[in-house]
Amino acid sequence: MDTKEEILNAAEVLFARSGYHASSMRAITESAGVNLALVNYHFGSKEALLEAVVALRLRPVNEVRLKRLQEIRNRSEELNIKPDLPEILRAYIEPVFGTGESERGWADFANLIGRAFTEPDETVQKILLRHMKPANQLMLELLRAALPDLSGQEVFWRYQFLIGALGRAIRMNSSPGYERLKKNFETDSETLIEMLVSFASAGMGKTEGRVGRR
Amino acid sequence: MDTKEEILNAAEVLFARSGYHASSMRAITESAGVNLALVNYHFGSKEALLEAVVALRLRPVNEVRLKRLQEIRNRSEELNIKPDLPEILRAYIEPVFGTGESERGWADFANLIGRAFTEPDETVQKILLRHMKPANQLMLELLRAALPDLSGQEVFWRYQFLIGALGRAIRMNSSPGYERLKKNFETDSETLIEMLVSFASAGMGKTEGRVGRR
DNA sequence: AGTTGAGTTAAACGTTCGTTTAAATATACC
DNA sequence: GGTATATTTAAACGAACGTTTAACTCAACT
Numbered sequence: 363m364d365t366k367e368e369i370l371n372a373a374e375v376l377f378a379r380s381g382y383h384a385s386s387m388r389a390i391t392e393s394a395g396v397n398l399a400l401v402n403y404h405f406g407s408k409e410a411l412l413e414a415v416v417a418l419r420l421r422p423v424n425e426v427r428l429k430r431l432q433e434i435r436n437r438s439e440e441l442n443i444k445p446d447l448p449e450i451l452r453a454y455i456e457p458v459f460g461t462g463e464s465e466r467g468w469a470d471f472a473n474l475i476g477r478a479f480t481e482p483d484e485t486v487q488k489i490l491l492r493h494m495k496p497a498n499q500l501m502l503e504l505l506r507a508a509l510p511d512l513s514g515q516e517v518f519w520r521y522q523f524l525i526g527a528l529g530r531a532i533r534m535n536s537s538p539g540y541e542r543l544k545k546n547f548e549t550d551s552e553t554l555i556e557m558l559v560s561f562a563s564a565g566m567g568k569t570e571g572r573v574g575r576r
Numbered sequence: 577m578d579t580k581e582e583i584l585n586a587a588e589v590l591f592a593r594s595g596y597h598a599s600s601m602r603a604i605t606e607s608a609g610v611n612l613a614l615v616n617y618h619f620g621s622k623e624a625l626l627e628a629v630v631a632l633r634l635r636p637v638n639e640v641r642l643k644r645l646q647e648i649r650n651r652s653e654e655l656n657i658k659p660d661l662p663e664i665l666r667a668y669i670e671p672v673f674g675t676g677e678s679e680r681g682w683a684d685f686a687n688l689i690g691r692a693f694t695e696p697d698e699t700v701q702k703i704l705l706r707h708m709k710p711a712n713q714l715m716l717e718l719l720r721a722a723l724p725d726l727s728g729q730e731v732f733w734r735y736q737f738l739i740g741a742l743g744r745a746i747r748m749n750s751s752p753g754y755e756r757l758k759k760n761f762e763t764d765s766e767t768l769i770e771m772l773v774s775f776a777s778a779g780m781g782k783t784e785g786r787v788g789r790r
Numbered sequence: 791a792g793t794t795g796a797g798t799t800a801a802a803c804g805t806t807c808g809t810t811t812a813a814a815t816a817t818a819c820c
Numbered sequence: 821g822g823t824a825t826a827t828t829t830a831a832a833c834g835a836a837c838g839t840t841t842a843a844c845t846c847a848a849c850t
């Protein structure tokens with residue numbers, strides 16, 4: 363019964379570090395210390411294993427994001443005021459850097475989430491997108507409310523810029539292999555979040571000299 | 577003798593659309609209408625074929641970027657003035673969206689470049705990074721000169737945010753598969769570049785309330 | 791005309807992949 | 821304690837991968 367957990371943990375680490383296709387069933391089961399056939403026995407297939415890993419690790423993060431975004435929307439509607447841009451950004455960004463606990467193997471966990479934002483592979487992207495969709499839709503809605511002077515096109519693209527920057531930040535921060543690049547820039551998550559929020563607030567909120575009209 | 581070209585064109589399309597590992601030698605040669613063994617005969621290996629495609633398509637783009645960045649640095653040093661942030665950004669971003677010609681199959685070409693910014697696979701990343709390194713190094717140097725009030729750490733991370741946003745923008749703009757997402761936001765490249773420059777200028781140039789000190 | 795060498799071809803190579811099978815072992819229940 | 825049920829095991833499966841081989845085509849040159 364902790365066989366399933368051993369497999370889930372090993373798969374999380376390997377998927378995060380090497381990607382889905384590069385992590386073979388044999389590598390996963392060997393790392394978990396269990397027999398090769400047990401993944402198919404307990405999960406059905408390799409893809410179902412990925413789905414299980416994502417559901418286990420990503421769902422809590424997205425639930426927190428969704429709840430915080432909903433709170434912002436509710437408060438904004440009750441008080442009849444524009445939602446605050448930095449507040450929206452913080453609700454969207456912060457949970458991705460850890461839900462509070464999870465000290466153990468946090469880098470792998472974060473790296474897995476980072477893949478959710480940059481993964482070009484269709485098999486993986488399909489699963490990850492399905493889990494993030496509700497939070498993403500509400501996020502876009504809130505951004506439109508917070509930036510009423512911008513066209514829908516402009517909000518859409520600035521939102522895409524944010525996603526790109528966020529994904530890059532996560533992967534740079536947690537991926538082994540970038541160690542040399544960021545050797546002199548070791549940055550704790552709180553600082554990185556602040557920099558991201560500051561960057562995105564300034565970039566998204568800018569209204570002068572913008573392209574497109576409303 | 578145009579066998580090599582047929583292979584290069586087919587490989588560019590497949591690598592861009594499906595990624596390196598997902599594009600099999602058989603799919604490439606079949607798409608090119610040549611025999612399976614000819615890739616190994618003309619290029620040596622699949623990885624050498626990727627290297628050839630990257631060299632052929634990415635090198636001109638990076639040469640333009642590097643030259644424009646060097647011009648900015650030279651002028652800045654001669655006149656003894658800070659380089660202009662939007663000008664730097666434009667020099668870094670614009671060539672990536674096309675070097676002028678290349679109407680034919682531009683989406684595939686851009687998509688291939690987009691992979692250079694987001695590709696998690698190590699085999700691919702290694703090759704792409706080698707080609708982009710000179711431009712990237714000079715870019716970081718110029719950013720530090722343009723933002724003298726910011727710490728090295730802050731410039732480094734804002735630069736990473738830019739790369740993330742740029743990579744996301746390229747892939748969203750040229751990748752088939754995102755069609756549904758951006759259905760109502762068809763955007764031409766010039767407009768997208770302007771939005772990117774505007775976004776990044778505001779985000780990177782912001783100095784109030786920043787984290788870290790100099 | 792005959793020879794050389796680059797280009798091309800079909801077939802096979804060895805490896806790795808995810809999955810399946812059938813037997814063996816452990817666990818739970820009466 | 822014996823039987824049913826769940827789990828684990830070693831082995832094999834068929835498919836796909838990148839690469840290699842050896843025979844063949846064909847244009848160029850003496």
